[in-house]
Amino acid sequence: MSDESTPTRGTTPKSLSRRHFHKATVAAALGAFAAPAVVRGRNLNERLAIACIGVGGRGAGNLAEVSSEDVVALCDVYDEAVERAAGSHPKARKFKDFRRLFDDLKGYDAVVVSTAEHTHAFATLPALQLGKHVYCEKPLTHNVWEARRIREAAAEAKVATQMGTQIHAGDNYRRVVELIQAGAIGPVKEVHVWVGRAWGLQSPEEAKANGDIVSVTDRPAGSSPVPSGLDWELWLGPAPARPFHDVYFPGPKWYRWWDFGNGTMSDLGSHWIDLPFWALKLKAPSTIEAFGPPAHPEIAPASMKAVYEYQARDDQPALTLTWYQGAMKPEPWTSGAIPKWDSGVLFVGEQGMLLSDYGRHVLLPEDQFSDYQRPEPTIPSSIGHHAEWIHACKTGAPTTCNFEYAGWLTEANHLGNVAYRVGRKLDWDAAALKATNAPEADPLIRREYRAGWSLG
Structure with missing residues (x-):
């Protein structure tokens, strides 16, 4: 039930969290992000009552990060995950179906969805509707319409929200944002974002070469024995029914199947496209086009690219942002014009370039910027990605990956896959939530759910 994938390169968010707790107080670190929202009047020493939905894999990591508070409920469709988590939280109530948790659990403040x-979306929306604070792993939702639904529900609920884009808490991203917004390389009209991961539709030989944990080329014809303690029907939830097979579970095997995930685009896009989204204050693209091997009806691609066009705004010229995954790389990388980092973000400005990954960045050409005086830091160090959210739950202070920001980022990432699967350039009307020239994209923007499941 859990999201297993996490950032693996550069400085880890966990180590950043520990360091920054020693560098600054909670109030000092968050105070400069924005004016606080309505303060809830909660004592900072008072512990939150938190329900955790999904407690294996990535969920176990999130559980550990919020264990300074009172964990009052553990929920997972896999008994083994709940029992393991209960070893550290013996007083927490145990649930298998999160719908029952929302029906039966009383006296809790916040929910962590993993x-x-x-x-x-099915675990997040009812929490918001009940007025609970929510931390949700990335990507925020499974499709574009769900992202819009959650973003709007969060705005109405006025609670503390955070999407699990942990690298957003790193100092490196903050320095890059400051440089871009200070005009270090001039107006930016072009951004390239690439990741080396090549998980998805590929042969056994390709999977081995790419470090994948499984090779799949089609839906299995048969089934595997359901692991003891796993409720497969609940795990499927709103997705179309299919027999259990070990190519889907445990995670992160599921994430390459369209019915359950969206492959590398939405997974790592949440981390890597986050940087230009933040630095350039992006929201909805005007067009999206994607390239790669023919789209498979069941399985996300290992390699592909998506091209987003953003219209000019008052403080930003028209922009082209291109995403590359797997074997596909930007031309400056293939030609050797920039260092061949395994994954990275390249901002191309009128007066130079900036190349970044999770833990480092460089202004290019380096000799041109050898005497460059960097701006004084204006974005304070984070107290930790989870700690920000906990602090916000107690005080009403802002978080940096709240669902307003994360909703737009998630919509954009999903649109790359929609364009890829449809096989044509999309003209995007964000207000109407429609690709105006491609009605065939509608089922990918908002899908039908299995009987008994609805977001209303």
Whole structure:
């Protein structure tokens, strides 16, 4: 049930969290992000009552990060995950179906959602509707319409929200944002984002070469024995029914199947496209076009690219942002014009370039910027990605990956896959939530759910 994938390169968010707790107080670190929202009047020493939905894999990591508070409920469709988590939280109530948790659990303040991608919205929306604070793993939802639904529900609920884009808490991203917004390389009209991961549709030989944990080329014809303690029907949730097979579970095997996830685009896009989204204050693209091997009806691609066009705004010229995954790389990388980092973000400005990954960045050409005086830091160090959210739950202070920001980022990432699967350039009307020239994209923007499941 859990989201297993996490950032693996550069400085880890966990180590950043520990360091920054020693560098600054909670109030000092968060105070400069924005004016606080309405303060809830909660004592900072008072512990939150938190329900955790999805407690294996990535969920276990999230559980550990909020264990300074009172964990009052553990929920997972897999008994083994709940029992393991209960070893550290013996007083917490145990649930298998999160719908029952929302029906039966009383006296809690906040919810952490770490299920598989296709059930994120179904665990998040009722929590918001009940007025609970929510931390949800990335990507925020399984499709574009769900992202819009959650973003709007969060705005109405006026609670503390945070999507699990942990690298956003790193100092490196903050320095890059400051440089871009200070005009270090001039107006930016072009951004390239690439990741080396090549998980998805590929042969056994390709999977081995790419470090994948499984090779799949089609839906299995048969089934595997359901692991003891796993409720497969609940794990499927709103997704179309299919027999259990070990190519889907445990995670992160599921994330390459369209019914359950969206492959590398929505998974790592949440981390890597986050940087230009933040630095350039992006929201909805005007067009999206994707390239790669023919789209498979069941399985996300290992390699592909998506091209987003953003219209000019008052403080930003028209922009082209291109995403590359797997074997596909930007031309400056293939030609050797920039260092061949395994994954990275390249901002191309009128007066130079900036190359970044999770833990480092460089202004290019380096000799041109050898005497460059960097701006004084204006974005304070984070107290930790989870700690920000906990602090916000107690005080009403802002978080940096709240669902307003994360909703737009998630919509954009999903649109790359929609364009890829449809096989044509999309003209995007964000207000109407429609690709105006491609009605065939509608079922990918908002899908039908299995009987008994609805977001209303």
